[in-house]
Amino acid sequence: MGKFPKFLAIVASLSLSRLSALGAQTPDLCSVIAGQKWVSPKDVRACFTSMKVDQTLKLNIIDVINKTLAFHTSTNYEIRAPQPFTADVHEELLADLARIRAQSYKSDYDLHIDLSRSVKRLNDGLYAITPSLKLPYIDFLKAAFVNFLPIPLALITGANGTQEVHIAPEAFTVASAEFPDQIDVWQNALPGSLKGKLEMLSGAKVLLIDGKAPFDAVDANSLITGSFQAFGTRQNSFFSSYQIAAAGWTYIMGNFTQQSLPLSDQVTLIIQRVGSTRPEAVTIPYRSRIGAINPFTDTASYLTSNCKAVPGTNGVDIFARSISSLGSLDRPITKFQQQNPISAATERQHPVNVILDASPPSDVVLPPTLVPSLPTVPGSRNAAQFYLLKDGKTGVLALGSFSDNDFNAFLNSMLEGLVALKSQGATQLVVDVSNNGGGFICAAHWLHRIIVGPKSTTIPQAGLDTQARDGPLAQLIVKQIISGNLDPNLDLLYNPLQWTDANSQPFSANEDWLQPPVVKIINGHRDAFSQRLGEECQGSFPTEPPGAGLFEGSKVVIVSNGRCASSCSLFSITMAKLEGAKTVVIGGKQGVKQEYCGTVGGQSTDFSTIDTEIKSTQLKNNTLAPPDLLVNGVQGITWRLGFGINDPTQPEEWQDHPADLNLPVTDNLVNNPVAVWEEVAQRLLA
Template sequence: MAGVLTIFTHEQIIQVINKTLAFHTSVNYQLRAPEPFTADVHEDLLGDLARIQRSSYASDYDLHIDFSRTLKRLNDGHCVWINNCYATLFINYLPVPLAPLTERDGSQNVHIAPEAFTVASAEFPDQIDVWQNALPGPLKGQLASLSGARVLLINGQDPFMAVNANAQITGSFQAFGTRQNSFFSSYQRSTSGWNYIMGNFAQQSLPLSDRVVLKIQRLNHTTPEVVALPYRSRINPATVPFTDTASWRANNCVAIDGTNGVDAYASSSFKSSSSTLKPLAKFQQQPPIPATRRQPLNVILDTSPLSNVVLPPGLQPALPPVNGSRSVAQFYMLDDQKTGVVALGSFSDSNFNAFLIGMLNGLLSLKALGATQLIVDVSNNGGGFICAAHWLHRIIVGPNSTTVPQSGLDTKARDGPLAQLIVKQIVEANADPDDFLNYNPINWADATGKFFSANDDWLQPPVLTTINGHSDAFSQRLGEECPTDQFPVAPPDAALFDPKKVVIVSNGRCASSCSLFSITMNKEEGSKTVVIGGKQDVQQQYCGTVGGQSTDFSTMDTEIKTTHLKNNSLAPPDLLVNGIQGITWRLGFGIDDPTEPEEWQPRPADLNLPITIDIVNNPVAIWETVAKKLLS
């Protein structure tokens, strides 16, 4: 009986993913992306799902790996499959996060991060003895001496072979260089402080490796040495405790509240629910925020939850935050007394209005202190409120043709038969009188900026097109989505900074609403962009995973159930497992080519800043270097 149930569950997962993809804007685009991403995005997702349906697997875990990696081959951090049975049950760690350091002679090598032992001893004090005792011979107990060592081989291979192998399976970003960068350590501003991102080498969300063998050359040593270090697993705080297979499955694998959608008008908990209660919230690369339809989100998903490892105190900015700083947005004045800095770890906050007012106050404070140029550090910024990205662009550059009536991109939604039925129910049957649903026409404006009325069927007529030889249909072009009355205060009537004296800095891992901000600032306003690190011979893209608005299966399921279409043959069934299916619901049109999506248009960084021993994972040192190179 258990075997029959398992087979049924697998079939049901495939049905959910298949039918949910009808809402995903990019399924045909991702068959073969245009240059410069042709070699990186070429996944026949529907074909692979059919292959999975025909295949047999030794275990549920093997099936999960195939599901997960199949969707990751889209290299689209909005469209992923996450099964809470496996994705973050345990997280594996090593005490040796890595960094790509550039030497004085200009050569680039992989090193154990100089701060590695400081991070490991603070974060994993109960495991340090295990790693100390794993070291061979005279190195036993000398784990601290590995910090800064050059890595000559990883499991017998050149280190960049391991970097490239990870880039093939990590997903999330179109650009190969950005996926390479995910292997290495980095930093991020969080709600309460500065976090240290261990990187995919030193932190794995699936227990794929038991140990690593490194050939290293320690600082001030000439003889290479070989060390083997075990990964140590830490149970995820979100994992419900279990004692055996049965309790593991019962507590972590079956659908829970938030896995599936609800009828918004029949569920007593819908109006009071928050995103923190939904399984999705654990994997969105943003702080947990209260759910609200009024503030659409564009945020990346990742199988690893947001990091809570702390950036060592010696690397954290010692500069005093200026007025306006709150949560993920911190404002600083550099010692040159002319360069202001915005460290922005996300475009989300628990309070939308306070977040936007804080951004404005922070920039005004920097100007009052004498700042004439600005660095915006968006390292590992996974997105958030779309209108927060529009707001930051608008208040920096002031009112002009690129910010009024909107600072963002025009968008389009997929216009399939089920989507058309949802809108028809809203328009003709008044299925959403309180405007809970994404598909409600009053939430959207046409390409001229005119908002639709409650009686406008914005999906009619569909715009028919052919993509990679496949027929598809999209909505009409959608324009303004953040009207002035959306903002808590009126934006300034003049630019706060010359956009050509604004530099956007990241490790390339800037996605979703972060991409919307960075792209429009760079391509429309001429702001400069910098990618920290990155392999020297690989073109670095300053952001990726653009989209236009992201959502997920449970949200679409709420649209379907609220409009009483769940029994329609086009509707996906409920998930029986504790799973998450992310999708790109709206796709942004490009700037250089406004007839095609921005998603696959090039975004080369103006500067690929080499990481040296004196600036690695040191935000202030990086900002000072950027200011000297691009703003002096």
Template sequence: MVYACPRWIGFSSVLVASASLQLVLSNLITARQDPCAAIGGMTWVSPKDVRACYASVALEPKVKTNVIEVINKTLAFHASLNYELQAPPPYNYDVQEDLMADLARISVTDYTSEYDFHVALSRATRRLNDGHCVWKYACYDALFVNYLPLPLDLLEDSEGHQDVYISSEAFEVASTGFPDQIDFWQNALPDNLRGQLESLSGAKVLAINGRDPFETVDANAEIWGGYQALGTRQNAFFSSYLRSVDGWTYIPGTFARQSLPLEDQVELTFIRVNRTSPETITLPYRSRLGDTTTKPITDTASWRSSYCVAQPGTNGQDLYAPSVPQPPLAPTSTSPAVMLHDTPLTSLGSAQFYMLDDEKTGILVIGSFEDNDWDGFTTGLYNGLMNLKKIGATQLIVDVTNNGGGVVCAAAYLHRLLAGRKSSTDPQAELDSKIRAGPLAKAIAGFFGTGQNVDPDNLMLFNPRNMVDGNNQPFRNTTNWLEPSVDIIVNGRHDSFSRRIGPRCSVAHGDWPIVPPIEPLFDTKKVVIIGNGKCASACGIFSLTMAKHEGSKTVVLGGKKDVKQKYCGTIGGEQWHFPALDSEIKTAKLKDHPLAPPDLLVNGVFGFVWRLSFGIDLPEVPAEWQDHSPDLSLPLTSQLVNNPMAIWKEVTSRLLS
């Protein structure tokens, strides 16, 4: 009896230990059987474990066939397709991609997993360097995002030399954005630097993975896509800022943030501030599950059901069906934010207004032309500019850094406000365009000739009531506005387009909540538009028309001095996504047409350029392929980088004083 209790306690401990070992063993077996269970419920994981999960799902032949067929048939509406075979100068070395040939090659290639198939498709569309024409799949894209705590900057010193540096604010940004991972990275440093991550901020980078830093920059530019100009794709590698609806946001750059778990670690050779000897470290990337709103996964089944299979809105729907779901939002990742300390005069979602201390230079910083409240957004633009004038602004800087575009009509409205009523703004302040006129497109347009009330609520974008011709005259309600089409040869291939189409947005149509004044709000020759070249779509059209028609100056921030910078990126004319096109096809009762794409089986989305804008210097050539060189390329210094107020003052002293 003396030993009964101790023996019993000991036996109980053995039982508990055995149960624990069984649980551990069970978890190990489950993880080995299901690699996605190994990252289930976790926010931060290693990229290797994410790839193991992604690569564990075999590619189903029906999925492969379905996705390629959807993209192939949707490309019949992509207006830039044949132009992208070989872009003319100055983009002849940047864009030369045969996407149809890529799809043919991918269709006969064997892939060990669905993930490998997705990467192949994604890389193929990205080689177009056209952010409008992309394949995104919520199963993989930005579901887990790779991060490093070391964003990089390209800086010029006092003698005019440019080098790559770890951002001086790197530790502050990482600590703010990833407080739960700082200790991991601190402990991942070699013994002599362990716990000294902050000391790396501001270090001069000598090599990335044993190569000259710009070899890595250029390699990234080859696969990142998004913009035709090499300079813009290089600039995306480095940190920058954005005015978003949530305030000022720090963009780490594509070195420190990857939307797919592509790399496990990076080797950096650098010289720390106030040191003279090079040091080399290897630091791991960490993959984070989306953001705080992203639904966690527990295993393969939960991942596939939540993110991979088609969702309501993945495909289109007859617009006159009882209910029309909205397209799903792909998972996104929020970058760590650093707020500026200057107080804006007015805040308007993704736009803010400031006045410099010279009391004559107004600032409008606008991160997007997209807003859920059209009337509120455009009214806010009007009121903000009027307030600047009221307090004495006679000249204006418009900061469009990282502006991804948005509603073309909002950009046209801003142009009209600034420039007043004149031939370049009334009846339109945007660009004429053309639309690809393939057989299925003509069939959709021909649907309106079948009766007066086929689209009574004017829901279809193909509706002739939504179109005006090249003389800004509306089409009749029953007109097939794609007939007669214009046949041309582009890069040796026969193509067919609509006649010249006028804009959607017109002052004469009375679509504005506040009719702009007749007189310009500013002398447009005293308006300067600045950005880092990542100015797309509506932003590109605004910048281009202000520069070419109104004499406004343009500035590109950063970039290598020996690479020609461009002040706007992809212009396009109007981007569509597959669900919108599918809705037009279904509403026109053409889903059984032999050229109609089938419904997507997966939760992906394919974008394309529906309207292709004509240029200004060469009015018969797409604006996409014309030169957009800035009036000033402004290299970034340690005083200017990610410091908008200092940048605005520097630009003012150079171009507006």
């Protein structure tokens, strides 16, 4: 069951300000950055803040969010989350939306920031908003221009056990490879004898960031980064890390080095370089690089080319157009889903649980010296790579996503890889899911099932029971499907034939699975949910799973930096709580509890998918239905909640997932996957 970080994602393009008002501005501040790859952050801010709020678009965005929230399962839970996340999640989004509706803003940019940060306080990554500037109004802005520094950071533990923030040892290698056309700007910004010698900063200890202790900056970032409930995981997002992606091993720069908004112009560090005992001050400018936006020459063309709704922003009546109309991979939401792009049609056939992020997935390359040099094992495919460590007994599955462009081939390759590891002598398994944002729900079920085999924890399902929110419009959708036999090809989420009951018995075509609603009082608010839903994946597996497990659950270790979300969380939680797999978080501040995964829902989806359900059942004119979004945006929601394992009466996403081991990052482990795997195997599998 895919979990969709609750971070409501509305990627709405920068509001289309009235062009008459824009034309009066002299000079046009967006023309300054037009046609350039690299610009100053202050020039980007000047462009964005020159755009005034269009009240029609502002109200449209808020109306869409408000009415789509009726389908988001965690709305009332997030007002004040249960322990252990009470201090981390306490956002009454409906109240904040009412405040934002009434509030005046100097510019579209200011509106975007307020709306974005309100949503990010949900800290779930599944519910997200991203408009033209960026999130609900701000996430797209982050995609337009991204702020970079050439000095990614790492939290390193020394031989004496003391943790210090450092510029990553590989910083210059990464920056010179990724930013060859900008490196001279940073080289020449350095003072005195350091000018032109940026590589001499690599590995330096960071004593102060803008005059404050480094963790002041880390903690400030954790308040606005969103996506993960756990404070420790949000701290970790400040630092660099690695991920295996479909294109190969990538380097995650971290929130300090990569800002999705042009918030900062420069940073001043007090550092102590390697081999030196003398503190030195260096001031390094941020530079903004243009992202995935259409060309523009001025403010008017920026808005016209990038901010209007596009195909995929809103839903369609699939019975008027056919499901093939949902086949494009070029949907607005795919730019923010932390998975390999898949079509809307594939997502309907194979539901997902995947996190959204304001910044697109990283394409920065992991330095060659850190890329695993071990030979890959047969079955390796895209973001799932198999290795056998030199000890001859530890197999590794590096799994950067639970998504792939071919569902059946992906699941078959995971089975092939695990079987190949066994045939080569592996008796224990490390699964590295660092920065895995989720993907196919049934891929998580499948991997769990083939690792441990058929048993009570994997049959009839290897996941969690779930439930959907049961609001008035959702009830009408189901009634329309049943009464009109509208969906013979099973294209709609609300079709009863898609689901089974708590006993994993399929619903009949005329069975209203939303009746009667299960009423709950959550944080003083009356809410309604569907009955409990059971098994959903057995019929979707491409082949019969093995009759016996390939590895003992107790011989499996799941490794991440805590940034494992949605379907990744589903797999990690069920393996840890049901099968005895051990969990490891790489790094993390000493004394701060590290959760081995983020939000686990039952299934994530988005506004355009819900809008398709509404339009296909002829309910778009109902007063409960959200209007079409007028800007190029994305709103992500958690459509189903997953029930807990230790407490099966409550959602799993609000239950505790502490790591068994918080692995200190030493000099030899920094962003080095093989070194991490070997250390983990020695500590937990020897």
